[in-house]
Amino acid sequence: MSETIYQGLAGVNVDRTQISHIDGLKGELIYRGYDIRELANKASFEEVTYLLWNDDLPTQEQLSAFSESLKPHYKLPAEIIEVLRLMPKDTHPMHAVRTAVSMLGAVDADAEGVDLDNIHRIGLSLTAKFPSFVAAFERIRNGLEPVNPDPELNIAGNFLYMLTGEKPTEAATNVMDVALVLHAEHGSNASTFVARAVASTLTDGYSAITAACGSLKGPLHGGANAAVMGALEKIGSVDKVEDYVMNILNSPGGRVMGFGHRVYRVLDPRAIILKEVSHNLAEESGDSKWFEMSLEMERVMDREMAKKGKQVKPNVDFFSASVYRMLGFPTDMYTPIFAVARISGWMAHLYEQYADNKLMRPRMVYEGPVGRSFKALADR
Ligand code: SDX
Numbered sequence: 001m002s003e004t005i006y007q008g009l010a011g012v013n014v015d016r017t018q019i020s021h022i023d024g025l026k027g028e029l030i031y032r033g034y035d036i037r038e039l040a041n042k043a044s045f046e047e048v049t050y051l052l053w054n055d056d057l058p059t060q061e062q063l064s065a066f067s068e069s070l071k072p073h074y075k076l077p078a079e080i081i082e083v084l085r086l087m088p089k090d091t092h093p094m095h096a097v098r099t100a101v102s103m104l105g106a107v108d109a110d111a112e113g114v115d116l117d118n119i120h121r122i123g124l125s126l127t128a129k130f131p132s133f134v135a136a137f138e139r140i141r142n143g144l145e146p147v148n149p150d151p152e153l154n155i156a157g158n159f160l161y162m163l164t165g166e167k168p169t170e171a172a173t174n175v176m177d178v179a180l181v182l183h184a185e186h187g188s189n190a191s192t193f194v195a196r197a198v199a200s201t202l203t204d205g206y207s208a209i210t211a212a213c214g215s216l217k218g219p220l221h222g223g224a225n226a227a228v229m230g231a232l233e234k235i236g237s238v239d240k241v242e243d244y245v246m247n248i249l250n251s252p253g254g255r256v257m258g259f260g261h262r263v264y265r266v267l268d269p270r271a272i273i274l275k276e277v278s279h280n281l282a283e284e285s286g287d288s289k290w291f292e293m294s295l296e297m298e299r300v301m302d303r304e305m306a307k308k309g310k311q312v313k314p315n316v317d318f319f320s321a322s323v324y325r326m327l328g329f330p331t332d333m334y335t336p337i338f339a340v341a342r343i344s345g346w347m348a349h350l351y352e353q354y355a356d357n358k359l360m361r362p363r364m365v366y367e368g369p370v371g372r373s374f375k376a377l378a379d380r
Contacts, residue, residue: 003365010262014193014360019052019348020185024263029270031185032056040273045155045180045341046070049127052185052348053120067154073128074149074158079107080133081146089141093336094223096137097130098213104129105206112204114354122205123347130343131155134336135162156180159340175277175327179320182270183338185345186316187263191215191222195346199353200360212346216339219257225334227257228321232293233331241296249304258318259301267313274319281326290322 006012020031029036032051039048043057050058050066058066083103087096104126105111110118136146139162147162156176160168168176186192195212199205216222235244248254261268275294282291298314305312317338324334 005365008262009193009362014188015196015352015358017187017349017352018055019345019352020187022187022263024261024265027264027266027269027272029186029268036182036269037273040178040181040270043181045177045184045344048181048184049344052344053123053351070124070128070155071151073125074132074151076129076132076136076146077104077107079103080129081136081140084133084137084140084146087137087141092217093134093137093141093332094213094217094339097134097336097339098210098217100129100133100137101126101206101213102210105204105210108206111206114199114202114204116351116355119205119347119350119354123350126205126209127343127347128155130340131159132162134333134340135159138163138330138333155340172327175281175323178273178277179323179337180341182273182316183320183341185342185348189221190218191342192346192349196349196353197360199350200357202354202357205347205350208350209343209346212342213339216342217335220255222317222335222338222342224257224315224317225321225324225338226331228318229325229331229334231257232290232297232321232325235293237289238292238296241293242300245297245300245304256297256301256312258297258321259314260312261315264313264315265311268315270316271314271319274316274323275314278319278322278326281323285326287326290325294319294322 018032020029022029031039031048032055034043034051034057039051043051046067047058047063050063080100080103083099084096087099108122108125110121113119132146132149139146147165149158150161150167153161153167154173154177157168157173160172160176188196191212194215195208198208198211219227231244235241245256248256278291278294282288294314298318301312301314320338321334324337325331329337
């Protein structure tokens with residue numbers, strides 16, 4: 001009798017959640033009942049993080065208290081800066097991100113507790129520190145000194161400030177904030193599942209987030225935004241997009257980065273918003289090349305997928321690539337930026353996991369040999 005195998009856990013519900021829901025047929029995403037399209041326009045990353053960690057949006061008083069409670073955590077311990085200085089300057093910044101989280105666990109005297117108060121404290125600390133160590137590594141690898149955080153700025157503004165040492169414009173801060181809100185949470189995506197699976201052993205929160213960082217880095221997941229930019233750079237101009245896409249589609253198992261999703265069968269609502277942001281930035285900056293190449297890629301993919309009767313649409317990573325390019329970020333920082341946002345969703349899931357834990361321990365269907373006779377080493 002053949003057993004059912006859910007390769008890639010496709011279609012498997014591993015648990016219940018109150019945090020977010022994706023309707024892949026309608027192209028809808030809600031965070032605790034609120035539509036992402038509304039949140040992206042109207043709520044800050046701090047408000048959304050509060051929402052993900054609590055039952056509802058904060059009142060003004062709750063938001064002020066929450067924002068204030070993040071600020072003491074902005075600054076990095078000296079050991080983290082030291083570790084970042086020790087890293088090879090040409091290493092992928094996601095190695096720096098993952099290592100920084102792991103080191104933060106090592107220097108936290110209270111790392112082990114998985115009670116909700118302690119996980120909440122770790123959540124505040126990591127959410128506040130992700131922008132700090134991503135920015136610090138970026139400066140260190142360019143031979144610059146890290147910039148101390150400015151407690152007057154919000155997470156988005158502080159991140160930009162710590163990268164450049166200059167107060168960012170309101171417009172740049174707002175674009176950054178929208179990108180953070182859009183990337184904050186997305187259900188049981190690969191890295192969130194990894195975080196929950198690791199937490200399900202009742203190991204510490206830092207271990208779970210370190211593993212999540214490793215998962216996010218992959219090109220099939222959060223690494224796709226950098227892969228999209230790499231492709232656009234390689235293609236070089238709008239007239240070469242078609243050949244590039246056709247080449248990939250004509251090669252066995254070829255995947256065009258930034259397209260497709262396990263859950264969405266229509267356009268990812270986050271991609272719709274980022275497409276608009278990318279369009280606006282292209283008009284404001286006068287540098288429309290990346291946006292136009294992206295549009296052409298979308299056009300060719302739509303045409304080719306329609307021929308095959310498939311729905312393979314741009315995902316969140318597709319238009320974020322041109323957005324980050326126009327904001328001036330180096331390509332290999334795109335995935336760390338994703339992590340700066342996703343830490344809020346990962347932590348929300350850790351609260352749920354630790355609060356009602358069940359060890360994740362699936363099975364596999366064994367297809368290897370059976371009944372072999374052991375031969376002594378000398379006889380093999
Ligand atoms: C993210 O899950 C999340 O929530 C993730 C995320 C989040 O917020 O956390 O939304 C962020 O990770 C977005 C995804 C980023 N990855 C990429 O852009 C990489 C390129 N995309 C694919 O490799 C792929 O679409 C996945 C990995 C995203 C989804 O893979 P699935 O569900 O395993 O689907 P599949 O690869 O088996 O494809 C199914 C069919 C294929 O047809 P068959 O070979 O089965 O006949 O769709 C086609 C493919 O032909 N297809 C693609 C394609 N993606 C799917 N064809 C060409 N290019 C693609 N990108």
